Amino acid sequence: MHSIGYRANALVTFALTILAVMCVIVSVSDWFNHPSPTSQVEVVNINWFSKNPDGDDEVSLTMYITANLQSLFTWNTKQVFVFVAAEYGTRKNALNQVSLWDGIIPSKEKANFNIHVHNKYRFVDQGSNLRGKDFNLTLHWHVMPKVGKMFADKIVMPGYRLPEAYR
Amino acid sequence: MGWIGEQIDSIKSLQFRQILTQAVSLGMIVTSALIIWKALMCFTGSESPVVVVLSGSMEPGFKRGDILFLHMSDDPIRAGEIVVFNVDGREIPIVHRVIKVHEQKDTGEVDVLTKGDNNYGDDRLLYAHGQLWLHRHHIMGRAVGFLPYVGWVTIIMTEKPIIKYVLIGILGLLVITSKE
Numbered sequence: 045m046h047s048i049g050y051r052a053n054a055l056v057t058f059a060l061t062i063l064a065v066m067c068v069i070v071s072v073s074d075w076f077n078h079p080s081p082t083s084q085v086e087v088v089n090i091n092w093f094s095k096n097p098d099g100d101d102e103v104s105l106t107m108y109i110t111a112n113l114q115s116l117f118t119w120n121t122k123q124v125f126v127f128v129a130a131e132y133g134t135r136k137n138a139l140n141q142v143s144l145w146d147g148i149i150p151s152k153e154k155a156n157f158n159i160h161v162h163n164k165y166r167f168v169d170q171g172s173n174l175r176g177k178d179f180n181l182t183l184h185w186h187v188m189p190k191v192g193k194m195f196a197d198k199i200v201m202p203g204y205r206l207p208e209a210y211r
Numbered sequence: 212m213g214w215i216g217e218q219i220d221s222i223k224s225l226q227f228r229q230i231l232t233q234a235v236s237l238g239m240i241v242t243s244a245l246i247i248w249k250a251l252m253c254f255t256g257s258e259s260p261v262v263v264v265l266s267g268s269m270e271p272g273f274k275r276g277d278i279l280f281l282h283m284s285d286d287p288i289r290a291g292e293i294v295v296f297n298v299d300g301r302e303i304p305i306v307h308r309v310i311k312v313h314e315q316k317d318t319g320e321v322d323v324l325t326k327g328d329n330n331y332g333d334d335r336l337l338y339a340h341g342q343l344w345l346h347r348h349h350i351m352g353r354a355v356g357f358l359p360y361v362g363w364v365t366i367i368m369t370e371k372p373i374i375k376y377v378l379i380g381i382l383g384l385l386v387i388t389s390k391e
Contacts, residue, residue, distance in 0.1 A: 129290050141290035143310035170313050184291040188272045193356050
């Protein structure tokens, strides 16, 4: 009844139960954080804009990204993954999302930043639809917790337009 | 003689009942584990509701040995989501982030490109030869929850099978020899 085995079993079970309950509580506490991040993205320059030999349009651009994501951080946040994607529709595709730049923010101190970047990933269309194209730039974030549920949301910034001609 | 025979019979019946009880309790443990797993499959809609991260390609977000909870719904795949996908000709599923999405208007069919956060380039090198995009049927689920370290149990057991057999042996012995 009170052998070593039973006591060890009871102790381990109790410890694991407490640990699991604590993990759940920590994860639930994230729901009480209502973040209000801000961001602005400016397209500084269209570096070049052309049609690839296979017929797809490709553009290279330089962006100036300003963002304050500090309110996303809670005690349960391991890191925030942030990326800027160009989003637009074409005749063939209802939605195209092309990630242009991304980064990992490890701490709250580094979550208020501005950065001057070229597109890190190729901005290639499926087809030749980019001339004079209106598109949105969307700043997405993905909160990766120490334990529990992951959160993601975005800020959509409309009103960008690509040039009418290749350059 | 009649008295000894009775005693033997009672011992025999006792052992039989005890063995039966233990077999039943062992069966209960196995079936309840199975029930939990199948119930998770139903709730999450994914054929494997829990996966263990095996590589460091998503570090520092996910490390080797972390556990991810998956969910599969009919919602469209969008950029930024972390998906688990199978590539033709590869047995082990991969957990990476979606960086490009092209969704066709007529068919609703999606072309998806993924990349590991810690990898330098995108995943086209990992896909089957000549494959440029992932499609809906490659994707098993998207990661929604995270639990660190717990997956090391399965990693250790698959890489050192002897530990698995020893553990199963000890547990089996405990169940059989326990008197309650």
